[in-house]
Amino acid sequence: MMKTEILKLLRESGDYISGQELCSKFGVSRTAVWKVMNQLKEEGYGIEAVKNKGYRLEITPDVLSSSELKSRIRNRWAGRDIYYYEETGSTNIDAKRLGEEGAAHGTVVVADKQNAGRGRRGRSWESPAGKDIYFTILLRPELAPDKVSGLTLVMALSVTEAVKGCCGQEAGIKWPNDVVLNGKKICGILTEMTMETDYIQHIVIGVGINVNLDAMPEEIAQTATSILLESGKKTARAELLQKVLERFEINYEIYEKDQDLSRMLEAYNGYLVNRDRQVRVLDPKGEFEGIARGINASGELLVETPDGKTAEVYAGEVSVRGIYGYV
Ligand code: BTN
Numbered sequence: 001m002m003k004t005e006i007l008k009l010l011r012e013s014g015d016y017i018s019g020q021e022l023c024s025k026f027g028v029s030r031t032a033v034w035k036v037m038n039q040l041k042e043e044g045y046g047i048e049a050v051k052n053k054g055y056r057l058e059i060t061p062d063v064l065s066s067s068e069l070k071s072r073i074r075n076r077w078a079g080r081d082i083y084y085y086e087e088t089g090s091t092n093i094d095a096k097r098l099g100e101e102g103a104a105h106g107t108v109v110v111a112d113k114q115n116a117g118r119g120r121r122g123r124s125w126e127s128p129a130g131k132d133i134y135f136t137i138l139l140r141p142e143l144a145p146d147k148v149s150g151l152t153l154v155m156a157l158s159v160t161e162a163v164k165g166c167c168g169q170e171a172g173i174k175w176p177n178d179v180v181l182n183g184k185k186i187c188g189i190l191t192e193m194t195m196e197t198d199y200i201q202h203i204v205i206g207v208g209i210n211v212n213l214d215a216m217p218e219e220i221a222q223t224a225t226s227i228l229l230e231s232g233k234k235t236a237r238a239e240l241l242q243k244v245l246e247r248f249e250i251n252y253e254i255y256e257k258d259q260d261l262s263r264m265l266e267a268y269n270g271y272l273v274n275r276d277r278q279v280r281v282l283d284p285k286g287e288f289e290g291i292a293r294g295i296n297a298s299g300e301l302l303v304e305t306p307d308g309k310t311a312e313v314y315a316g317e318v319s320v321r322g323i324y325g326y327v
Pocket of ligand 1: 089090091092093114116117118119120121123125133134135136187188189190206207208209
């Protein structure tokens with residue numbers, strides 16, 4: 001689309017681009033270029049137009065529109081196709097529907113607001129407009145069904161790396177897949193898979209990141225926070241999402257090739273906030289306590305118990321509670 005291309009040119013040049021240059025590049029009239037500039041202005045972009053110099057991008061609004069995202073993302077497959085909704089029920093449900101309809105591996109659904117955002121364990125996910133990131137990526141992986149839970153850890157790692165790269169904040173991971181800042185949750189991940197007898201038809205990984213929320217709802221204020229509340233700085237949501245998808249494309253390819261987390265262990269364990277800390281494992285077969293030592297290549301949490309043994313805790317079956325507070 002011409003709008004996306006123009007946005008990309010303006011952002012990448014950082015300087016004036018003449019109307020004439022744009023006209024010849026796209027083979028359109030000056031009026032057509034002028035109309036695109038007006039559309040961009042309506043969407044909140046600050047574009048300066050100077051006679052004999054051309055157009056320059058001065059201000060980018062904090063939006064997640066598909067032209068904003070497409071003008072940034074340079075990945076080979078993660079986010080090549082983007083569906084943006086100003087408002088939707090749940091991006092996970094949208095992505096599953098697109099999966100049924102044959103959408104490509106790496107298709108991303110993103111929303112500014114969700115009316116029925118879903119969390120794990122049947123909980124809901126607060127999804128107000130204009131502040132946070134809600135997105136789902138559709139995957140058609142070459143993976144055995146028992147390798148799918150590892151993908152959630154791959155996403156948690158990618159978000160953590162992106163928060164560091166984009167916001168300069170030292171985020172951590174609460175096993176298996178919550179991203180935390182200063183001990184409070186900033187990101188939740190919900191992975192769902194659609195099976196066909198014995199093979200995976202597709203997987204959707206839904207990610208909610210609390211980015212620019214300036215106050216947490218009271219019910220979750222003890223355990224959840226936002227990047228803004230912790231850093232005092234606003235983050236451009238599109239830039240953060242771009243980074244998450246960049247990191248995910250790289251990490252996913254490693255996971256698919258190795259079929260395990262071996263090459264990501266060091267990075268993941270380096271971010272693990274549970275590491276070397278006391279945890280209580282809420283195992284349906286019997287609760288126990290121990291010291292978390294990190295994950296293994298299958299993504300299981302290694303918990304050293306007082307009798308000197310090491311338990312391998314599988315994410316699907318149990319939940320881990322820190323003895324002190326949230327982590
Ligand atoms: C959790 O409970 O920690 C997981 C929360 C996942 C929320 C995200 S927001 C985008 C996507 N769409 C949904 O309905 N849920 C996920």
